[in-house]
Amino acid sequence: MAHDQRRRIPRTDVLLAELSAFVPTHGAPAVKYAIQQAAEQARCGEISPDEVAAVAGAQLRARAEDATSLQPLLNATGVVLHTNIGRAPLSAAAKEALLxxxxxxxxxxxxxxxxxARRGRATLAALRAAVPSASGALAVNNGAAALVLATSALAVARQRPEIIVSRGEMVEIGDGFRLHELIGSTGARVIEVGTTNRxxxxxxxxxxxxxxxLVLKVHPSNFRVEGFTAGVEIADLAALLRRAEQEGRVPAPVPLLADIGSGLLGPDALLPQEPDATTTLEAGADIVTASGDKLLGGPQxxxxxxxxxxxxVMARHPLARAVRVDKLTLAALEATLRGPLTPTHRALHHDLDxxxxxxxxxxEALDAQMVPTCAAIGGGGAPGVDLPSVAVALPAALAPRLRTGTPGVISRVEGGRCLLDLRCIPASADAQLIAAVQAARTEA
Structure with a gap:
């Protein structure tokens, strides 16, 4: 025991004094934690007791350089709105707005x-300007929150808790959340009508x-039913509801809510089957809900x-406070609406030549082959729509090394090959992509 090196590990208070310069930027608890981690390494014999202060200092400096554990990635999958890697990348204008x-x-x-003053008034004005058919606008923290708020404020709070929805539109969204369960959580009752296909x-x-x-019309944005099918258009539903109100069969008003999902604000010739907010409101919907980080190309x-x-009515409901967005989202959303074309728009409409x-x-730089492929929209939008594209074909074994490189490159492994689709990568990052592949090859 007389020669036990662990006895030479400096006391925590001594090391805190030695590393006090890190306290203003990291805080005393974080500095203490780094010291404890380094001391544990010394107890296990991984480092010498004399190295504890240096190792703790190195850890603190590394944390200062990496303000977040989230890693920047290059999206070479060809999926424009890839949910697992953050969906829509923000525009330069939106990033500046965040700062x-x-x-x-x-x-x-x-x-x-x-x-x-009214919270986020400039962002709400930008939404109304982008969709003149809407006389009102509101931003909450995601699409599901918008639907829950509408159900709570427009149905449950008015003691009319039945929500009518087509059985063919009873969707399941990401991570296992189901429409009827989401609505049911508010105390409302889902009244399913029709069949799966008609x-x-x-x-x-x-x-x-x-x-x-409420009568709810949901765009099945992450699947497609084909064959012997039938549905009711927004205009027909709106006329049906107004007629029922006039005849006194339902107390007025019964709002028609359309959840269009992907956040397209106006028509896009590339996506003729994708509903947009402007057309949907003009057809007779009273309320449209959508996501900001999909086809709109903004923040969640x-x-x-x-x-x-x-x-x-929705904005004044108590739940609106729980689902409201913060100042950063408001800033990024306004910049997305008022600013230049988003990276999402450019990726979708990328000139193929x-x-x-x-x-x-x-x-050519990688001595690899270019192959034809198809890109996808992703993010639960425009299912079945393929975007003609091309990719660099590499050995499949490179895919995991590319993922864990700096920066990480997320590819698509298909047919025994690692495919790099440049559609979602800005041209300014091509050299970075080449360097990442060369580094991954070196590790082989």
Whole structure:
């Protein structure tokens, strides 16, 4: 025991004093934790007692350089909105907006009057400007929150808890969340009408009652039913509801809510089957809900657009406080709406000839082959829509090494090959991609 090296490990208070320069930036608990980790390494014989201070200091410096454990990645999968790696990448304008809003800002403060103002008023104005068909707008923390808030405020709170929805639209969203369970969590009752493949106007007519709070139309954005199918269009549903109100069969109003999912605000010729907020409202929907981090190309958010009186009811419901967005989301969303084309839009509409030229240059630099492939939209949007694309083909064994490199490169392994689709990678990062592949080859 007289020669036990563990006795030479300096006391924690001595090491805290030696590493006190890190306290202002890291805080005393973090510095103490780094010391404890290094001391444990010394007790296990991994380092000498004399190295504890140096190892703890190195850990603290590394943490200062890496402010977050989230790793930046290059998306070479060809999936534009890849949920597992963050869906829509923010535009440069949105990133700048995040920095501007990171400190004190007038998120709900009127600078002229010196009084409290409506939270996120400029962002809501930008939403209304982007969709003139909507007289009201609201932003919450995701699409599911928008639907739960609408159900709570427009149906349950008015003691009309029945939500009518087609059985063919009873979707399951990411991570096992199911539509009927989500709605049921508010105290509402889902009234399923029609069948899996066919729903008719009479199905909705027969389900209407004095307990009907909402009629919900859900875009099945992550699957597609083909063959012997039938559905009811928004315009027909709106006419059906107004007729039922006029005839006194339901107490007015029964709002028609359309969950369009992917956040397309206006028509896009590339996606003719994908519903957009403008067209849906013009067809007769009272409220549209959507996601901000899908086809809109912005931050995670739930977007509510539609009749101002109904949106105001939602905004005043107590649940609105629980699902409201923070100043960073408001800033990034406004910049997305007012700023230049987003990376998502550019990836979707990438010129194929330009993409071929870039891919050929990268393939040549890597002495690899360029092959035809198909990209996808992803993010639960436009199922079955393939985007013609090209990729650099490499041995499949490189895929795990690319994932764990710096930066990480997420590829697609298909047919025994590691495919790198440049569609979602900015041209300015091509050299970085080449270097990452060369480094992965060196590790082999």
């Amino acid at each position: 501007s809003a990171a400190g004190y800002c007038d998120v709900e403060y009127d600078l002229e009057q010196g009084t409290r 729903t008719h106007p009479r199905d909705y007519e027969e389900a209407l009652s004095p307990q009907t709070g 958010a739930g977007i509510v657009l539609g009749r101002a009186d109904l949106v105001d 330009e993409l071929r030229a870039r891919t050929a240059a990268v393939a």
